[in-house]
Amino acid sequence: MTRTLTLHATGPLTTVQDLGRPGYAGIGVGRSGAADRGALRQGNRALGNPEGAAGLEITLGGLDVEVGDEALWLCVTGAVCDLTVDGRGMGSHAPVRVEAGARVRVGSPSVGLRSYLCVRGGVDADLVLGSRSRDLLAGLGPEIDAGTVLPVGEPAGAMPGIDHLPWPRVSADEPVVLRAVRGPRADWVADPDLLTATTWTATDRSNRVGARLDGARFEHARDRQLPSEGAWRGAVQVPPSGQPVLFLADHPVTGGYPVVAVVVVDDVDLAAQVRPGQSLRFRWVEAP
Amino acid sequence: MRLLAYGDRAVLVELAEGVEGAERGGGALGYAEALRREAPPEVGEVVPAACTVLVVAADKVPLADLRRVLEDVRPVALEADRGPEAVEIPVVYDGQDLDDVAALTGLSREEVVAAHTEQTWRVAFGGFAPGFGYLAGEDDRLHVPRREESRTRVPAGSVGLAGEYAGVYPRESPGGWQLIGRTEVDLFDLDRDPPALLRPGVAVRFVEVRR
Numbered sequence: 001m002t003r004t005l006t007l008h009a010t011g012p013l014t015t016v017q018d019l020g021r022p023g024y025a026g027i028g029v030g031r032s033g034a035a036d037r038g039a040l041r042q043g044n045r046a047l048g049n050p051e052g053a054a055g056l057e058i059t060l061g062g063l064d065v066e067v068g069d070e071a072l073w074l075c076v077t078g079a080v081c082d083l084t085v086d087g088r089g090m091g092s093h094a095p096v097r098v099e100a101g102a103r104v105r106v107g108s109p110s111v112g113l114r115s116y117l118c119v120r121g122g123v124d125a126d127l128v129l130g131s132r133s134r135d136l137l138a139g140l141g142p143e144i145d146a147g148t149v150l151p152v153g154e155p156a157g158a159m160p161g162i163d164h165l166p167w168p169r170v171s172a173d174e175p176v177v178l179r180a181v182r183g184p185r186a187d188w189v190a191d192p193d194l195l196t197a198t199t200w201t202a203t204d205r206s207n208r209v210g211a212r213l214d215g216a217r218f219e220h221a222r223d224r225q226l227p228s229e230g231a232w233r234g235a236v237q238v239p240p241s242g243q244p245v246l247f248l249a250d251h252p253v254t255g256g257y258p259v260v261a262v263v264v265v266d267d268v269d270l271a272a273q274v275r276p277g278q279s280l281r282f283r284w285v286e287a288p
Numbered sequence: 289m290r291l292l293a294y295g296d297r298a299v300l301v302e303l304a305e306g307v308e309g310a311e312r313g314g315g316a317l318g319y320a321e322a323l324r325r326e327a328p329p330e331v332g333e334v335v336p337a338a339c340t341v342l343v344v345a346a347d348k349v350p351l352a353d354l355r356r357v358l359e360d361v362r363p364v365a366l367e368a369d370r371g372p373e374a375v376e377i378p379v380v381y382d383g384q385d386l387d388d389v390a391a392l393t394g395l396s397r398e399e400v401v402a403a404h405t406e407q408t409w410r411v412a413f414g415g416f417a418p419g420f421g422y423l424a425g426e427d428d429r430l431h432v433p434r435r436e437e438s439r440t441r442v443p444a445g446s447v448g449l450a451g452e453y454a455g456v457y458p459r460e461s462p463g464g465w466q467l468i469g470r471t472e473v474d475l476f477d478l479d480r481d482p483p484a485l486l487r488p489g490v491a492v493r494f495v496e497v498r499r
Contacts, residue, residue: 025335026320027476027484028414028421028458128478138418139459140478184292184300228415228422230335230342234295254337254415262295287293288351 003152004068011062016142019052021131025253032135035249035272039078043118046075046095048157053122054132058115061108069100073120079112093165111172112273121153137250175279178267181287185258190219192260195282204276210245217242228254234263298344318363330357336413336488374491383467392432403429409492419458419476421486438464445470
């Protein structure tokens with residue numbers, strides 16, 4: 001008996017993600033990990049996994065996987081999407097037991113961008129520097145595609161008996177509102193409050209590295225170049241074009257453009273669910 | 289030293305001096321090294337850079353506790369020259385921008401090579417790609433701007449200069465640094481422990497080899 005998931009289709013982008021690889025910034029390797037960390041944690045908790053077990057991050061659906069010759073418990077979290085098992089509709093955001101040989105399809109979400117397929121025992125892809133996350137900027141971690149057979153680990157704890165999980169706080173109709181702390185280099189642009197005065201749109205050039213925002217252009221206030229500084233997810237960086245980039249999971253480790261705001265940690269997960277074309281706003285909050 | 293807010297879970301520590309200060313017991317590199325040695329439990333991630341160190345709080349540690357710890361950290365002094373401990377990188381100096389670098393610095397090609405091989409460089413910080421180290425030198429003879437146009441393809445092992453730094457491309461990538469030579473040294477190898485040859489604080493000497 002082997003515990004596996006065989007990938008038949010991966011949609012626009014599916015990657016293996018856990019909570020990333022801490023501790024390697026000094027050698028140019030970023031944290032990476034699930035873009036919506038809360039969603040991955042939630043799925044793992046519902047399955048009795050350690051919070052950082054690896055799952056599949058599915059961007060705009062399109063995933064088609066086949067369970068190997070041992071039944072598995074699965075849980076889909078993050079962006080709400082249609083989940084079918086052998087063609088039968090099942091609810092996302094709840095653990096489901098799937099028989100050996102079953103076909104599981106994760107459809108495109110109606111709201112949000114990234115769904116997570118967690119599996120009891122975790123996806124057991126090879127570890128790279130202590131993590132199974134695929135870092136698209138650094139080019140590290142497992143590469144998967146249609147045809148890949150992913151091993152699934154043995155369950156570590158008991159099933160916790162959670163039968164339903166909350167959905168993400170993203171609405172299709174209203175702009176997503178992100179709380180942000182004024183950044184360390186807000187005074188390097190002429191008007192940092194442009195951030196909160198503008199309704200921004202995530203462009204289609206957004207990815208796991210960052211969401212590129214359209215709506216206004218910051219004017220740089222200084223001619224000098226900023227020496228490179230460490231970056232972190234949630235940072236809103238303003239490149240020479242004046243069009244801000246909101247850093248997500250695979251952001252560069254260091255960068256030389258001013259950071260005018262940093263989105264609070266709880267809202268970065270929300271930012272990771274903003275689809276290209278969707279609007280978002282920022283609201284200033286004080287640092288704790 | 290200034291502590292700047294960086295969201296609700298991190299602090300950007302700004303130091304007056306960059307890597308240059310480290311030898312006298314200061315600067316961003318000396319501060320990051322002090323954090324590495326003391327390893328306070330409040331500290332999660334440390335991202336050293338040119339004149340700043342970004343510090344992310346460990347899980348569940350209140351930001352105020354982290355700030356208190358960071359205020360008390362004193363940068364450590366790194367030895368000026370680690371002599372035999374320095375990582376040696378053999379370089380063939382035939383880079384496409386060697387003439388441009390000579391023109392920009394007012395040196396001959398030979399003097400550029402001499403300036404590059406005579407000084408001890410030190411890894412100030414990482415970034416750009418796994419295994420890439422921003423190398424700070426001892427003098428400003430080789431300070432040159434980036435190329436006006438980036439190359440779409442710079443081969444792995446290319447040795448370059450930009451601003452106040454020297455660097456070696458760990459793998460093929462786009463890049464805008466002035467290329468002066470190439471090395472066959474493997475800068476990043478996941479099968480090696482540690483995988484990166486160049487880590488913050490490591491001293492580096494370039495050695496000329498003939499083709």
